[in-house]
Amino acid sequence: MNTQTKIAAMDKFFNPSSVVVVGASNTPFNLGATICTMLKDYLQYPGAVYAVNSKGEAVKDYPGFSSISDLPEAPDLAIVIVSARNVPGIIRDCAQKGIKRIVIESAGFSEGGEDGTAMQREIDEIVKTSGIRIMGPNCLGTLSTREKFCCFYGVNPSLVEMGRIFEVPGTISYVIQSGGVAVLVMESLFYDLVGINKVVSIGNKCDVDEADLIDYFQNDETQIIGMYLENIADGRKLMEAARKSRKPVLIYKVGRTSEGALAAMSHTAGMANNDQIFDSACRQAGIIRLKSIDELHSLPKMFTEMPPLKGKRIAAFTNSGAFGSIAADLLVDAGLQMARLSEQTREKLKKAGQVFNIKNPVDIGPAPPQTYLDIFDILLSADEVDGLLPLLSVWQPFVIDCLVELLKMCKHYDKPAAIYTPNAIAKSIAIRAKHRIPIFETTEQAVRALSVSHDYYESLIKRNLICDIAPNEEKGAKRTACAQTEVSS
Amino acid sequence: MNTQTKIAAMDKFFNPSSVVVVGASNTPFNLGATICTMLKDYLQYPGAVYAVNSKGEAVKDYPGFSSISDLPEAPDLAIVIVSARNVPGIIRDCAQKGIKRIVIESAGFSEGGEDGTAMQREIDEIVKTSGIRIMGPNCLGTLSTREKFCCFYGVNPSLVEMGRIFEVPGTISYVIQSGGVAVLVMESLFYDLVGINKVVSIGNKCDVDEADLIDYFQNDETQIIGMYLENIADGRKLMEAARKSRKPVLIYKVGRTSEGALAAMSHTAGMANNDQIFDSACRQAGIIRLKSIDELHSLPKMFTEMPPLKGKRIAAFTNSGAFGSIAADLLVDAGLQMARLSEQTREKLKKAGQVFNIKNPVDIGPAPPQTYLDIFDILLSADEVDGLLPLLSVWQPFVIDCLVELLKMCKHYDKPAAIYTPNAIAKSIAIRAKHRIPIFETTEQAVRALSVSHDYYESLIKRNLICDIAPNEEKGAKRTACAQTEVSS
Numbered sequence: 001m002n003t004q005t006k007i008a009a010m011d012k013f014f015n016p017s018s019v020v021v022v023g024a025s026n027t028p029f030n031l032g033a034t035i036c037t038m039l040k041d042y043l044q045y046p047g048a049v050y051a052v053n054s055k056g057e058a059v060k061d062y063p064g065f066s067s068i069s070d071l072p073e074a075p076d077l078a079i080v081i082v083s084a085r086n087v088p089g090i091i092r093d094c095a096q097k098g099i100k101r102i103v104i105e106s107a108g109f110s111e112g113g114e115d116g117t118a119m120q121r122e123i124d125e126i127v128k129t130s131g132i133r134i135m136g137p138n139c140l141g142t143l144s145t146r147e148k149f150c151c152f153y154g155v156n157p158s159l160v161e162m163g164r165i166f167e168v169p170g171t172i173s174y175v176i177q178s179g180g181v182a183v184l185v186m187e188s189l190f191y192d193l194v195g196i197n198k199v200v201s202i203g204n205k206c207d208v209d210e211a212d213l214i215d216y217f218q219n220d221e222t223q224i225i226g227m228y229l230e231n232i233a234d235g236r237k238l239m240e241a242a243r244k245s246r247k248p249v250l251i252y253k254v255g256r257t258s259e260g261a262l263a264a265m266s267h268t269a270g271m272a273n274n275d276q277i278f279d280s281a282c283r284q285a286g287i288i289r290l291k292s293i294d295e296l297h298s299l300p301k302m303f304t305e306m307p308p309l310k311g312k313r314i315a316a317f318t319n320s321g322a323f324g325s326i327a328a329d330l331l332v333d334a335g336l337q338m339a340r341l342s343e344q345t346r347e348k349l350k351k352a353g354q355v356f357n358i359k360n361p362v363d364i365g366p367a368p369p370q371t372y373l374d375i376f377d378i379l380l381s382a383d384e385v386d387g388l389l390p391l392l393s394v395w396q397p398f399v400i401d402c403l404v405e406l407l408k409m410c411k412h413y414d415k416p417a418a419i420y421t422p423n424a425i426a427k428s429i430a431i432r433a434k435h436r437i438p439i440f441e442t443t444e445q446a447v448r449a450l451s452v453s454h455d456y457y458e459s460l461i462k463r464n465l466i467c468d469i470a471p472n473e474e475k476g477a478k479r480t481a482c483a484q485t486e487v488s489s
Numbered sequence: 490m491n492t493q494t495k496i497a498a499m500d501k502f503f504n505p506s507s508v509v510v511v512g513a514s515n516t517p518f519n520l521g522a523t524i525c526t527m528l529k530d531y532l533q534y535p536g537a538v539y540a541v542n543s544k545g546e547a548v549k550d551y552p553g554f555s556s557i558s559d560l561p562e563a564p565d566l567a568i569v570i571v572s573a574r575n576v577p578g579i580i581r582d583c584a585q586k587g588i589k590r591i592v593i594e595s596a597g598f599s600e601g602g603e604d605g606t607a608m609q610r611e612i613d614e615i616v617k618t619s620g621i622r623i624m625g626p627n628c629l630g631t632l633s634t635r636e637k638f639c640c641f642y643g644v645n646p647s648l649v650e651m652g653r654i655f656e657v658p659g660t661i662s663y664v665i666q667s668g669g670v671a672v673l674v675m676e677s678l679f680y681d682l683v684g685i686n687k688v689v690s691i692g693n694k695c696d697v698d699e700a701d702l703i704d705y706f707q708n709d710e711t712q713i714i715g716m717y718l719e720n721i722a723d724g725r726k727l728m729e730a731a732r733k734s735r736k737p738v739l740i741y742k743v744g745r746t747s748e749g750a751l752a753a754m755s756h757t758a759g760m761a762n763n764d765q766i767f768d769s770a771c772r773q774a775g776i777i778r779l780k781s782i783d784e785l786h787s788l789p790k791m792f793t794e795m796p797p798l799k800g801k802r803i804a805a806f807t808n809s810g811a812f813g814s815i816a817a818d819l820l821v822d823a824g825l826q827m828a829r830l831s832e833q834t835r836e837k838l839k840k841a842g843q844v845f846n847i848k849n850p851v852d853i854g855p856a857p858p859q860t861y862l863d864i865f866d867i868l869l870s871a872d873e874v875d876g877l878l879p880l881l882s883v884w885q886p887f888v889i890d891c892l893v894e895l896l897k898m899c900k901h902y903d904k905p906a907a908i909y910t911p912n913a914i915a916k917s918i919a920i921r922a923k924h925r926i927p928i929f930e931t932t933e934q935a936v937r938a939l940s941v942s943h944d945y946y947e948s949l950i951k952r953n954l955i956c957d958i959a960p961n962e963e964k965g966a967k968r969t970a971c972a973q974t975e976v977s978s
Contacts, residue, residue, distance in 0.1 A: 154855065180809025180882060180911060187913040230814060254814040293815060294914075294931055320669025325719060325743040326782060366643065393669060422669060424676040425783075425930070426918050441914070442783055 009133060010216045013101055013208075014144035014198055016076030018048035019151070020099075022068065022090055023082035023106075025053035031105075031153040032081045036060040042163055043148045050075065068093040077101045079141060079151045084108030087137065088122040095130040104136035105153055109204055120206060127207055139203025140179045145169035145196050146221065152179070152201070170195020171223035172300045175210045177202055181228045181293060188297040191429050193438055194304050197222050209233065211241035214249060224303045226296045227251045235281060242285040246465055248303050248456050252290040253278065286459030288452050295448070301438040302449035305407070306416035308460075309453040311386030313339035315379045316361035319399075323391035323422050323443060324361025330447040331389070336454070339385045348378045361391075372402040380413040387450055388417035391443065394431060403437045416453055418446040498622060499705045502590055502697075503633040503687055505565030507537035508640070509588075511557065511579055512571035512595075514542035520594075520642040521570045525549040531652055532637045539564065557582040566590045568630060568640045573597030574604075576626065577611040584619040593625035594642055598693055609695060616696050628692025629668045634658035634685050635710065641668070641690070659684020660712035661789045664699045666691055670717045670782060677786040680918050682927055683793050686711050698722065700730035703738060713792045715785045716740045724770060731774040735954055737792050737945050741779040742767065775948030777941050784937070787930065791938035794896070794927040795905035797949075798942040800875030802828035804868045805850035808888075812880035812911050812932060813850025819936040820878070825943070828874045837867045850880075861891040869902040876939055877906035880932065883920060892926045905942055907935040 019039075024032030032051070039045040040060045051059040056066035065071055068078075068090065078099045080090050084106050094102055104123075109116040120137070127134055135141055141151040146169045165186055172194050176182040182201050189196060197220065200213055210227055211234065217225050225247055232238055232253070242249045255275070282289045290296060314336050316327045328338055338360050341349070349358040352374040354367035362375060372392070379385050390406065392399055403419060410417050420440050421428045432439040440446040460466045508528075513521030521540070528534040529549045540548040545555030554560055557567070557579065567588045569579050573595050583591055593612075598605040609626070616623055624630055630640040635658045654675055661683050665671040671690050678685060686709065689702055699716055700723065706714050714736055721727055721742070731738045744764070771778045779785060803825050805816045817827055827849050830838070838847040841863040843856035851864060861881070868874050879895065881888055892908060899906050909929050910917045921928040929935040949955045 178809070178811030180807075181811045183809075183882065183884075184911045184913070187916065191913055191915045228811065230811065254811065254818060292931065292933055318669075320667070320672075322667030322670045322717065322719065322743065329743060393672065395672075422673045424673070424680055426680045426915060427676065429915050442781065444781055 007216060007219050009100070010208075010212070012076045013103070013133075013135065013142050013200075015147040015149060016047060016101070018050075018073060018075035019077045019079060020050040020052055020068065020071060020075045021059070021062075021151075022052040022078055022080045024051040024059045024062075025055065025064075026057055026059060032079075033059050034153050035079060035081070035151055036062055038150055038152070043150060043166070045149065048073070048075065068097050068099075071097065074098040074100075077103065077151075079103045079105065081105040081153055084116060084119055084137070088119055088126070091123055091126050091132070091134075095126060095132055100132055102132060102134045103139065103141035103151055104134060104203075104206075105139055105141060105151075106136075107138040107203075109137045109206075120204070124206055134207040135200070135205075136203040137206065139205075140182065140201035142201075143196075143199040145198070152182075164190055165196050168195045169197060169221070171197055171221055171304060172226060173198040173200075173213075173217050173220075173222040173224075174226045174228075174296070175200050175202060175213045176226075176228045177205070177230045178228060181296075184293065185226070185228075185297050188294075191433050192297055192301060193432065193436060194224075194297075194300045205233065209237070211237040214238075214241040214245055218244075218246060222247055224300050225249045226300060228293070228296060229253045230255060232278070235278070239281050239285040239287075242282075242287045243463060245286070248288060249286070250288045250290055250296065250299060250452075251282065252293055252296055286456070286463050288456060291448070295445075298441065298445055299449055299452055302416070302418060302453050303456070305438040306410055306418075306453070307414045308457040309387045309416050309450055310457055312337045312454060313384060313386045314389050314450060315339045315341070315382070315385045315387075316389040316391060317364075317375055317379060318361055318391040318422075319364050319367070319395070320391065320393045320422050321356065321361075321363045323420075324357075324363055326443050327361060327389055327391055327447065330443060331450075334447050334451040336447070336450060339382075342382065342384050345378060345382045345384065349375065352378065366395075369398045369402055372399070373405055376402070376406050376409050380409055380415050380417075385415070387415050387453075389420070389446060389450065390417055391420050391422060391446075393422045394427070400431060400435050400437070403439075404435060407437065416450070418449040418453075420446040496705060496708050498589070499697075499701070501565045502592070502622075502624065502631050502689075504636040504638060505536060505590070507539075507562060507564035508566045508568060509539040509541055509557065509560060509564045510548070510551075510640075511541040511567055511569045513540040513548045513551075514544065514553075515546055515548060521568075522548055523642050524568060524570070524640055525551055527639055527641070532639060532655070534638065537562070537564065557586050557588075560586060563587040563589075566592065566640075568592045568594065570594040570642055573608055573626070577608055577615070580612055580615050580621070580623075584615060584621055589621055591621060591623045591625075592628065592630035592640055593623060593692075593695075594628060594630060594640075595625075596627040596692075598626045598695075609693070613695055623696040624689070624694075625692040626695065628666075628694075629671065629690035631690075632685075632688040634687070641671075653679055654685050657684045658686060658710070660686055660710055660793060661715060662687040662689075662702075662706050662709075662711040662713075663715045663717075663785070664689045664691060664702045665715075665717045666694070666719045667717060670785075673782065674715070674717075674786050677783075680922050681786055681790060682921065682925060683713075683786075683789045694722065698726070700726040703727075703730040703734050707733075707735060711736055713789050714738045715789060717782070717785060718742045719744060721767070724767070728770050728774040728776075731771075731776045732952060734775070737777060738775070739777045739779055739785065739788060739941075740771065741782055741785055775945070775952050777945060780937070784934075787934055788938055788941055790927040791905065791907060791942050792945070795899055795907075795942070796903045797946040798876045798905050798939055799946055801826045801943060802873060802875045803878050803939060804828045804830070804871070804874045804876075805878040805880060806853075806864055806868060807850055807880040807911075808853050808856070808884070809880065809882045809911050810845065810850075810852045812909070813846075813852055815932050816850060816878055816880055816936065819932060820939075823936050823940040825936070825939060828871075831871065831873050834867060834871045834873065838864065841867065855884075858887045858891055861888070862894055865891070865895050865898050869898055869904050869906075874904070876904050876942075878909070878935060878939065879906055880909050880911060880935075882911045883916070889920060889924050889926070892928075893924060896926065905939070907938040907942075909935040 021032045036059045049062040051064040058064040109120040143150040145166050318324045346358045357363040510521045525548045538551040540553040547553040563586050598609040632639040634655050807813045835847045846852035
């Protein structure tokens with residue numbers, strides 16, 4: 001299969017013209033019915049939808065059939081949510097009908113002991129011989145904001161809220177091996193800047209896996225890829241896909257400790273993987289390994305809203321002295337450096353007025369807006385500074401306006417700022433959402449954002465995907481693509 | 490001076506019958522005037538207030554004088570906010586007038602180079618011979634919610650909001666060597682459970698220091714003491730005060746790295762302290778060393794709302810499988826253990842129904858409220874479980890009601906739960922504030938809360954402040970005080 005065909009085949013998981021929900025019925029609490037409700041009421045899905053259940057009854061006015069063979073066509077996608085023991089038969093029926101893509105949402109396979117594993121093997125056999133592509137089992141399947149398609153089950157109470165993520169399609173795509181984490185991440189992005197492009201819950205991933213999706217996301221609107229993984233079946237395939245990726249790949253993986261690995265195994269049939277080997281493989285492949293679940297939704301904005309951090313020299317700037325000291329500790333811990341400001345830069349800062357400390361961290365008192373803007377400009381234009389860490393309490397509303405200006409200046413100078421406002425987290429989140437400023441929630445998070453931005457920039461150079469431009473040599477020079485590795489089969 | 494006299498002397502810093510604000514005037518942007526505004530408009534301070542300024546003019550209708558000697562009485566407290574170079578003269582005037590307590594809010598002393606250091610020495614000399622007690626310089630002074638007193642300057646834009654912390658006086662007292670951190674912590678507690686008793690900003694602490702305040706907080710409504718320190722001048726005194734403290738002492742200290750120490754020095758005249766020595770001294774003295782500024786406001790609720798964690802065996806309980814695996818990793822990292830559930834406990838869990846995984850972490854599907862309550866009871870009553878880590882997404886409103894019940898059950902069984910709701914942080918914060926449930930904002934924070942609770946319990950035993958009761962031996966036995974170390978001079 002060539003690249004184009006592969007992409008087209010995968011596309012229909014996110015944008016099918018017709019679907020069948022196998023297991024949707026009118027029985028109370030039926031999970032398949034919640035998928036029909038989502039498609040009909042919340043997404044106004046324009047394609048054909050069929051329901052298959054033992055009575056052959058219609059669900060949400062979608063026509064019902066008692067078997068797959070009775071369907072008037074072979075839909076682009078089958079969504080299967082029936083008891084695990086019935087799944088192998090359903091897959092065979094799908095194959096016979098000529099259905100090419102299946103999402104198996106049912107649980108109870110390799111994560112559920114011996115019987116489940118046997119059924120899993122039966123499915124694997126059918127897949128091998130039929131060329132059908134399968135997502136799952138034990139998953140939620142796909143969500144695409146641009147196509148307004150979603151086959152997640154059971155999210156009823158949050159459906160109205162969920163609708164919000166479809167309103168403004170974004171550029172981050174997630175692969176998440178857990179429904180709970182997917183819901184947390186999507187909900188959290190309501191209060192953040194980056195919008196969602198696609199979300200895939202891959203469950204036990206008997207066929208389609210994270211590497212397939214990295215390849216697939218190279219050719220759509222995705223700007224950045226976030227992953228939550230409980231186990232990795234084919235490490236080599238993942239690393240190869242990541243190494244070629246021209247988009248940042250951020251991965252949180254559980255099971256660092258044996259206790260964690262054990263817990264993951266009962267959840268999505270993970271195998272205990274060696275954590276240290278995984279860690280060094282990630283570094284080689286340019287994967288950014290996340291330290292907490294929250295980084296899945298907090299860090300992407302550093303990539304989408306800011307230029308990359310090309311060097312390690314950071315200038316901290318605060319209107320609340322203590323945070324400068326805290327930041328210095330954290331920057332050193334993160335392997336970054338406190339920029340040594342030149343005599344010239346210090347002179348300029350002295351003239352800006354109201355500055356308590358003209359050394360780095362730059363510390364100001366109760367200054368007017370122009371002082372903030374002057375200092376942003378002095379620091380961003382300084383050759384000895386690669387990036388900014390503004391730690392600015394919003395003690396007056398004008399600070400928000402200054403931060404909006406800062407965004408423009410970062411683009412102009414092609415240097416990033418990781419902004420933290422030392423205010424109550426609830427207040428910072430509200431400001432971020434309202435004014436579209438990429439504010440991080442803690443000093444730790446802001447420093448971490450600088451650190452991953454730089455790691456990613458260095459990995460692009462190492463992987464020959466861009467040429468290095470030493471920050472001081474060509475002022476204002478932009479990074480340029482010097483090699484484009486095509487993702488091919 | 491005996492203990493009672495010392496306490497009474499310190500008390501008047503928080504509850505003076507009369508104050509003079511030296512440096513308050515009607516000049517635009519005058520900082521002393523903001524203190525008068527706070528006392529008059531926001532706190533309706535009932536005591537006498539005098540202003541001292543060069544013109545001798547009244548401020549906010551408080552009578553004005555051109556010198557301290559003209560005051561009609563020696564007020565309980567002098568608040569000094571004038572240029573640093575005028576401070577030594579003012580202190581002499583205060584001594585002559587018989588004023589016994591001074592808060593020096595002016596900056597520009599030992600944190601500001603050689604001239605400042607010389608002035609600092611001049612003040613030190615006066616203090617030694619006069620018996621005056623001084624807070625500062627370079628500080629905000631005191632705030633007491635019960636006494637509705639506050640001498641912080643310049644917090645005008647937040648004053649209305651600030652008023653909220655006086656509405657419900659609480660039981661945490663802070664010593665914070667930075668105005669910015671104080672504001673962050675107070676603002677953050679608006680959205681959290683624990684109310685504030687007192688806040689002290691000690692600045693360069695030429696006299697009153699953190700150890701004096703630990704002693705002082707032993708005898709008021711304080712339940713827990715939080716500190717932000719940039720430097721420690723008398724480590725022995727601090728450790729001695731902490732060792733005797735019958736209330737938890739939580740400290741965040743900056744300057745772990747040389748870069749951080751350097752930055753702190755320009756902020757509040759800190760000396761670079763050896764971080765490793767500090768760390769091991771903390772452990773010996775029973776001080777809980779915090780890992781981030783946010784822990785100053787996030788962790789106290791574990792002490793005020795929950796019984797202590799007496800053993801290391803934790804049962805995790807989740808309705809969103811992934812978080813069980815994440816928690817297992819974090820618990821192991823924190824030196825705690827995943828409890829091994831007994832056959833009997835597992836049987837009970839099996840009967841509770843809807844349980845995907847009856848091993849620890851206990852993982853449930855879409856279950857009704859009673860299942861949640863049953864599982865809480867089974868786990869908390871199990872001899873092999875010392876504490877609970879509920880990781881429960883609020884996917885239905887009833888989960889909130891179950892958490893309210895859990896609080897009661899924790900008190901009944903005298904075992905703590907560190908609750909995390911895997912929802913967007915903004916949503917979790919809102920639930921916490923509205924329903925008064927001690928919800929932590931991340932899994933990391935919840936695990937950390939269990940860890941510090943246990944550390945503190947162990948330190949009480951080591952310091953002979955309570956007798957150890959092995960969790961399994963006497964079921965339902967409460968910890969008892971077996972030794973009360975009196976805090977004496």
